[in-house]
Amino acid sequence: MEFEELESLRGIPKKIYEEIDENKKINTLLKMSNVMAVGRLGYNDHGKTHAKIVANNAIKMLKILYKKGILPSFMRDCKGTFDDSLTITLLGAYLHDIGNSIHRDIHHLHSSYLALGIVEEILKRHYKEEKAYQLTTEILHAIYSHSEGIMGLTIEAGVVAVADGTDMTKGRSRVPICKKCYDxxxxxxxxxxxxxxxxxxxxxxxxxxxxxxxxxxxxxxxxxxxxxxxxxxxxxxxxxxxxxxxxxxxxxxxx
Structure with a gap:
């Protein structure tokens, strides 16, 4: 899936998207997330396709809210730009499930610490150091709070969580399905x-x-x-x- 095919990602710094799309570590973690979630636990896709669907839908919702006059939290609280909030949403959505590579249980926490080094490395190439660290904390919040039971405290985290739930068309359920059951x-x-x-x-x-x-x-x-x-x-x-x-x-x- 090419960058141009992800309609709602337009406006995102293209270099950042291309970096995460081609990043060997990210791709490996997403691949191993499916080994664990799909192969061992019977869940449906939690890999790269899911990451792109969630990123696409999260950014679409962020843009709708902004158009309706609802400022993203990083703009409101940290004097950031809308592009900053797009970057937070993209990285939060794309990396939210990489912790499944370790275990489904508390995968939101696993995703957070696995993402830390990846996010800092990417952001430091595009932002000044302080801004990179600010964005990193917001991205980790979006990743950590995407699971049920943890309240999202930013608009960016909220759209990531909701977008995660929108990936539920047949064959893509977020709930583990017993393939031999009819329930x-x-x-x-x-x-x-x-x-x-x-x-x-x-x-x-x-x-x-x-x-x-x-x-x-x-x-x-x-x-x-x-x-x-x-x-x-x-x-x-x-x-x-x-x-x-x-x-x-x-x-x-x-x-």
Missing amino acids: IHSVSAASVEKVEIKEGDEKPIHIEVILSNEAGIFQIQEVLGEKIKWSGIKNYVSVYAKVKKEKPVFEEITI
Whole structure:
């Protein structure tokens, strides 16, 4: 997947994206994350494809919020630029799951310390030292707080967490599926056809989920709903679901 194909990444410093996309250590950690998460635990993809989907969706949401007049936290609190916040979001989203290479348990913590050296090395090539360290702490916060149970305290961290939950179309569930079972998890995971992120009217971010059947509601509530709940940006996000076979009317999901 080339840089130009990731529509919402436009505006990101291209050199930074190319560095992480080609970085041997990052690619190896993402590959090993899938060895652990997919091969040993039965989860679906937590590797490079997931990293790019989450980065794309997180940046799309950050841009929507900014367009709606909601300043990213680094701009508000640290007098940073919007490009700085884009960099935080990109690196936080791209590296949030590398800790799965060590273990799924507390993988958000593993991801944080694995990312530290990588992030500092990359940022020091593009920013002055103090700015690089400031950005590093914000990126690590986004990585650490993407898991349920840890409240995101920045807008950038919030969009990373929610974006993580949006990667749930069939075959890409964030919940481990028993391949030999026919239960609510497996049926629900197979029911999510498409997830779209748009500008909303009542709330800035409008997420539409297309389902093949009603069982997909479980996936929305258990995966995306939990991410939104702990993201810190719950008040900015609305979720609507539509069952494909029915009339094209969306039903709002209460998170």
